[in-house]
Amino acid sequence: MAAKSNLMDSIENPNGRVSVKLQRNYFSKDSSDKYVGRIVRNTHTVGNVIQLVANKVPQLDIGTVYSVCDAFEKVITESLGGGNSVNCLNLGVFYIACKGSTDGSSFSPNITVKFIPSELTKSAISNVTVEHESYSEPAATISRIVDIDSGDDDGNLSLNGSVQILGKKLLIGGEGGGIWFAPATGETASIDESGTDWIPVTAKLSVNKPGTLLFPLPKSLSAGTYRIVLKTRCTSNLKYKRKELVSTVSDAVEIK
Structure with missing residues (x-):
């Protein structure tokens, strides 16, 4: 349990309201208007x-309350450690469950x-x-583009x-996924979005x-200004694919 020095941490009161972040659900059959939410x-x-x-x-003084809560924590964890389910003061039940699948003939399941x-x-x-909603798209975030030869x-x-x-x-995968170098022109380094x-x-x-x-850079690249285009259906695992491609375009880079 946390040290007693934390007992007087400030207590925020959201007054019965929560904020929600919504992200487009690319696993949905109709992902154009389907979002999944996450409570902040x-x-x-x-x-x-x-x-x-x-x-x-x-x-009761706060030291006594701390001692009781500390004992309660130990009872819960020791009961679970003994293989029991535990009713937590009528708030709900902690229980032990199997995790994932296994070959039952030779392995025991994880718990x-x-x-x-x-x-x-x-x-x-x-x-x-819900007090506030914000929307985000599951696009990749590019923080650095490093030239391997120079390290810059x-x-x-x-x-x-x-x-x-x-x-x-950044994980690339799924039908239509890949990486491209798009020639960029003008002061704003604009690219032809058709991809031709x-x-x-x-x-x-x-x-x-x-x-x-x-x-490695494509052998057919010539010197010039480009933006790197990433397209993927993956999340953080190659096994899971979105229904739609997610595209990310980098800042302009110079090939020299």
Whole structure:
């Protein structure tokens, strides 16, 4: 349990309102208007909870409340460790469950802990309302583009060299996925969105991970200004594919 120095942490009160982040659901059959939501959590710390309990029973000093809660924590974990399910003060039941699948003839399944909220717990949020919604698209984020020959990330890439792209959600895969160099023109480095003049990366990617891509530049590239276009149906795992392609376009780079 948290140290007693945390008991007086500030307690935020959202007044029965939560914020929700919505992201387009590319796994839906009709992803054009389907979103999945994620609540932005406002978490009470252990110290917050102990302080709130002490406020409910002012005849007890906070040290006593801490000791009782500490003992309660031990009872819960020791009961689970003994292979039991535990009713947590009518808030719900912690229970041991199998995790994933296994070849039952030769292996035992992995186990985990799950929680089933009680009707009391579920009814506690019946009046909670959504205060704010924000929308985001699951596009990749490019943080750095590194020229392997020089080690620089100043936007210059060596002709016939290799490039490393660092960021988030970069994993390339799925039908129509790939990497292209799109010729860029003008002061704003605009590209032809039809893709007719894009030059594909045909070599096998040396590294293809959500946070890192590493690959040689196409041999057909000539010196000039380009934007790197990434297209993928993957999330963070090659096994899971979105229904639609997600595209990301880099800042302009110079091939020299």
